[in-house]
Amino acid sequence: MNKLLFIFQVITNIALAIYNTTVFENTQFLDKQNYYQHVDSIMKQKQNETNENFIKRGRRFIQQNQETHSLRITYDIFKENDQIITEELQTYIESLLDTAFSYYQSLLYVKHIDQNNTFYLKELNNCLGFLIESDHFVTGIEESDLHLYISFKQSDTDIIASAGHCYIDPFLQRPTFGRILLNLSYFQKINRTNLQFFRDLQSIMHETLHILGFSTASMNYWIDPETNEPYTFKNVHKILKQKMIDDREVSVLSSANILKTIRVYYGCESIEGMLLENQGSDYTKNQHWERSILMNELMSGSSNPEGGVFSLFNIALLRDTGFWDVVDENQANPIYWGKNQGCQFYENKCQADLKYDEFEDIDGIFDCSFTGEGFGVSQTDPFSDDCPIIYPTDSQLCINYEQYQQPYKIDNKYQDNLMFNYSTQSRCFKSTISLDDSAASFANFRCLKSFCNEEGTQVTIQIDQLQIDFICKQEGQTLLVEDGTKSYGKIICPKSFPRFCSSFQNICPQFCSQNGYCVKGKCHCNRGFFGNDCSQRCNEENEDGQCAIKCPPDQYINPDRTCSKDCPQGYFKNSESKTCEKCDFSCSKCNGPSNQNCLDCHILSYLKNNTCVSECGEGYFKNKQSKQCQKCIEGCVKCSNDKVCEECDALNGYIQSSNLCKNTFCDSQCLTCVPHQKEKCTSCSQDYYLDKTQQTCQDSNNCPPGYYSDYEKRECIPCDEGCLLCKNSSYNCQSCDETKNYTLFGNKCFQLINCFSPCKTCLDESNSVKCATCVHNYYLQGEECVEQCSIGYYLHENKCLKCNQNCESCINHSDNCMSCSQDKQLSNSKCYSKCMQGQIWVNGFCVDRPVASYNAVIQNRVLSAKNNQFQLLILCLLVLIALI
Numbered sequence: 001m002n003k004l005l006f007i008f009q010v011i012t013n014i015a016l017a018i019y020n021t022t023v024f025e026n027t028q029f030l031d032k033q034n035y036y037q038h039v040d041s042i043m044k045q046k047q048n049e050t051n052e053n054f055i056k057r058g059r060r061f062i063q064q065n066q067e068t069h070s071l072r073i074t075y076d077i078f079k080e081n082d083q084i085i086t087e088e089l090q091t092y093i094e095s096l097l098d099t100a101f102s103y104y105q106s107l108l109y110v111k112h113i114d115q116n117n118t119f120y121l122k123e124l125n126n127c128l129g130f131l132i133e134s135d136h137f138v139t140g141i142e143e144s145d146l147h148l149y150i151s152f153k154q155s156d157t158d159i160i161a162s163a164g165h166c167y168i169d170p171f172l173q174r175p176t177f178g179r180i181l182l183n184l185s186y187f188q189k190i191n192r193t194n195l196q197f198f199r200d201l202q203s204i205m206h207e208t209l210h211i212l213g214f215s216t217a218s219m220n221y222w223i224d225p226e227t228n229e230p231y232t233f234k235n236v237h238k239i240l241k242q243k244m245i246d247d248r249e250v251s252v253l254s255s256a257n258i259l260k261t262i263r264v265y266y267g268c269e270s271i272e273g274m275l276l277e278n279q280g281s282d283y284t285k286n287q288h289w290e291r292s293i294l295m296n297e298l299m300s301g302s303s304n305p306e307g308g309v310f311s312l313f314n315i316a317l318l319r320d321t322g323f324w325d326v327v328d329e330n331q332a333n334p335i336y337w338g339k340n341q342g343c344q345f346y347e348n349k350c351q352a353d354l355k356y357d358e359f360e361d362i363d364g365i366f367d368c369s370f371t372g373e374g375f376g377v378s379q380t381d382p383f384s385d386d387c388p389i390i391y392p393t394d395s396q397l398c399i400n401y402e403q404y405q406q407p408y409k410i411d412n413k414y415q416d417n418l419m420f421n422y423s424t425q426s427r428c429f430k431s432t433i434s435l436d437d438s439a440a441s442f443a444n445f446r447c448l449k450s451f452c453n454e455e456g457t458q459v460t461i462q463i464d465q466l467q468i469d470f471i472c473k474q475e476g477q478t479l480l481v482e483d484g485t486k487s488y489g490k491i492i493c494p495k496s497f498p499r500f501c502s503s504f505q506n507i508c509p510q511f512c513s514q515n516g517y518c519v520k521g522k523c524h525c526n527r528g529f530f531g532n533d534c535s536q537r538c539n540e541e542n543e544d545g546q547c548a549i550k551c552p553p554d555q556y557i558n559p560d561r562t563c564s565k566d567c568p569q570g571y572f573k574n575s576e577s578k579t580c581e582k583c584d585f586s587c588s589k590c591n592g593p594s595n596q597n598c599l600d601c602h603i604l605s606y607l608k609n610n611t612c613v614s615e616c617g618e619g620y621f622k623n624k625q626s627k628q629c630q631k632c633i634e635g636c637v638k639c640s641n642d643k644v645c646e647e648c649d650a651l652n653g654y655i656q657s658s659n660l661c662k663n664t665f666c667d668s669q670c671l672t673c674v675p676h677q678k679e680k681c682t683s684c685s686q687d688y689y690l691d692k693t694q695q696t697c698q699d700s701n702n703c704p705p706g707y708y709s710d711y712e713k714r715e716c717i718p719c720d721e722g723c724l725l726c727k728n729s730s731y732n733c734q735s736c737d738e739t740k741n742y743t744l745f746g747n748k749c750f751q752l753i754n755c756f757s758p759c760k761t762c763l764d765e766s767n768s769v770k771c772a773t774c775v776h777n778y779y780l781q782g783e784e785c786v787e788q789c790s791i792g793y794y795l796h797e798n799k800c801l802k803c804n805q806n807c808e809s810c811i812n813h814s815d816n817c818m819s820c821s822q823d824k825q826l827s828n829s830k831c832y833s834k835c836m837q838g839q840i841w842v843n844g845f846c847v848d849r850p851v852a853s854y855n856a857v858i859q860n861r862v863l864s865a866k867n868n869q870f871q872l873l874i875l876c877l878l879v880l881i882a883l884i
């Protein structure tokens with residue numbers, strides 16, 4: 001495989017620079033350790049004091065039913081005199097902060113208290129080293145639930161920012177003050193593209209989440225759901241444990257929601273906790289999700305070229321802190337890394353016996369990245385537990401559309417020829433397409449503009465150069481790119497549509513143009529902006545700061561303040577306000593008229609009568625496929641599926657009868673019966689079959705004429721139309737109703753009306769065997785209806801079509817040969833004439849039979865062709881094909 005990589009490198013000159021991960025935290029940047037030790041010692045002293053002022057403000061005095069409101073984050077920015085910040089940079093940074101905080105404002109809700117946000121720890125004069133205004137200790141800050149001090153440091157490291165909480169209010173029991181330190185040198189040197197903003201926004205969101213509770217320093221303060229009190233140092237071991245996994249000592253987080261979530265997500269019931277990062281400095285280690293099992297999560301230890309996803313893992317963690325009254329799961333974006341991969345993935349990652357798409361076998365392999373947002377070379381990174389992962393460089397990122405735009409434009413003639421397209425809608429495909437044949441087969445990856453349909457069952461690839469759309473209907477399908485006159489090569493469809501399509505939920509149009517954040521593919525624009533990419537300024541604002549929009553009568557105002565006939569996932573159409581309104585936090589989909597009319601639920605809950613519940617209750621079981629609470633069989637109070645009952649409803653006269661529940665009131669042949677009519681059966685005891693027409697139970701030989709006894713359903717089931725006697729299945733017919741012109745053909749009955757046999761319609765009424773269309777399960781081959789296409793034909797839209805005359809058999813397409821006639825040779829799904837005597841077949845060409853081995857032939861040819869560039873290219877092609 002290394003050879004393949006080499007060839008691609010030589011031909012394309014795409015730099016294979018190693019991707020430098022940008023570490024989020026570092027010991028030298030912000031000294032948190034000493035600060036937290038100091039705070040903890042003060043807090044211990046204070047625990048003995050009873051301070052009336054404190055208690056009055058306490059959470060325990062907040063009424064249970066009190067309304068929640070979104071978290072109000074306020075902040076102050078401080079710049080030192082020698083720090084140079086241009087107006088543009090200041091706008092950029094403020095937009096970053098505003099966008100990140102407005103995300104958290106729509107994610108977190110707290111109960112209202114009627115007091116200013118005050119720093120009640122006068123013994124401290126600073127917030128993680130930042131000197132606090134005395135006013136904040138006394139009068140506090142108005143309209144604030146969390147106040148952040150933002151300042152800058154000039155540092156040549158690759159750190160973007162560092163942050164932490166500096167005060168967890170002991171009575172409100174949540175962080176109320178925090179600090180973010182930004183690396184000014186970093187912000188001064190970046191190109192402020194939309195992609196850069198998207199990445200920096202994620203860095204700020206990452207840092208803010210450390211303040212909101214994702215930090216070992218705050219875990220002592222998390223609320224233990226068993227006691228409703230903070231865990232404290234003494235009990236934090238209940239959720240933060242040390243484990244040996246695969247010979248590495250690791251920390252695992254096992255708080256309640258995290259534990260439930262990861263077991264469902266990875267599909268492994270035995271997981272004891274979520275792995276925290278086990279590599280890196282003290283400020284990275286244990287403070288992030290383990291990269292190898294959750295690579296592209298926002299809270300992994302370093303930034304990711306494709307961006308990080310704010311996923312359900314952070315939702316579960318924020319719930320487990322106990323700090324926040326509501327955490328809105330509808331604000332999470334989808335993640336696929338390791339999903340449903342089982343216990344082995346979690347425990348052994350790339351060292352497992354199974355091969356996972358998340359990892360490559362070794363470093364240096366060229367491939368599309370797991371999300372499909374780019375392509376690149378596999379490499380192990382400092383946090384990936386020695387697992388090789390594909391990291392696209394900026395130039396290999398399909399979503400990096402700005403790299404070919406002014407003022408960052410670089411030459412892209414080569415990419416044009418290969419029909420590359422860079423946009424937030426572009427993804428990586430394995431493909432050989434090119435406008436000009438000469439370069440065709442060498443580079444095997446393309447960035448192509450693509451779309452998923454709403455159900456995620458179809459991927460459309462739009463090739464602007466040809467002005468043709470190509471549609472992937474099956475995962476892994478090969479598409480031939482042709483325009484009627486010419487063939488341009490092949491595109492391989494994505495291996496997993498759900499994974500591929502989920503990426504479009506994480507990347508919004510133009511990354512929301514530095515004016516908003518992206519949730520489930522929709523931009524949420526900052527105050528003053530609107531449009532599907534938040535690029536337009538409002539003409540007029542509402543009282544709440546959002547753009548005043550009026551939509552046509554059949555349309556609704558979307559979160560990006562555009563008008564559309566539909567609302568995004570997590571919203572419903574409010575026909576009164578003509579606005580897409582948020583579903584209740586409990587539902588992932590809803591349809592109104594109330595926001596609690598759920599259609600679908602989040603990962604840990606199940607749908608029952610249009611509400612989402614975590615427990616289904618008596619008489620129901622959790623159907624994990626449909627995510628619904630499904631009823632047990634009649635008379636059953638406890639079951640885990642709809643076949644077997646674990647406990648029958650004894651109170652209502654049901655007793656266990658093998659795996660079912662028998663109603664003791666009914667006649668003995670009945671299992672269950674119509675209430676108060678013991679002889680009218682609704683289901684039957686073992687060895688009996690329900691005759692629905694008579695509501696009686698029959699033994700296997702006594703179903704009425706035209707019915708058979710179905711063992712699975714335990715019912716008499718009617719035979720197919722026209723059949724008088726069938727056995728074991730409705731279509732296994734033994735005699736037909738001749739009075740209605742039915743005739744047995746094989747083991748099916750066909751009606752002789754105009755056409756004969758499995759013809760549904762025929763070409764010519766006088767000649768009823770020449771078919772025009774066929775009955776169900778039969779395919780038209782020539783003028784005949786057949787159950788299976790003959791050799792030399794392939795199935796296409798219910799018809800058997802002839803293979804290309806060169807193929808003996810083919811599949812999906814007439815040119816896609818599966819086998820060839822005796823005098824032909826199969827290569828690359830094509831049939832070629834066999835070589836003459838003295839020659840052998842080598843990947844599409846007849847070459848002279850070598851004296852030595854095959855490898856030697858190639859090598860000699862390389863040497864002799866040294867001076868001929870064209871021949872060299874052809875040979876590279878041969879090697880490439882051989883390697884594939």
Ligand SMILES: [Zn+2]
Nearest residue numbers: 024025206210
């Ligand atoms: Zn971090």
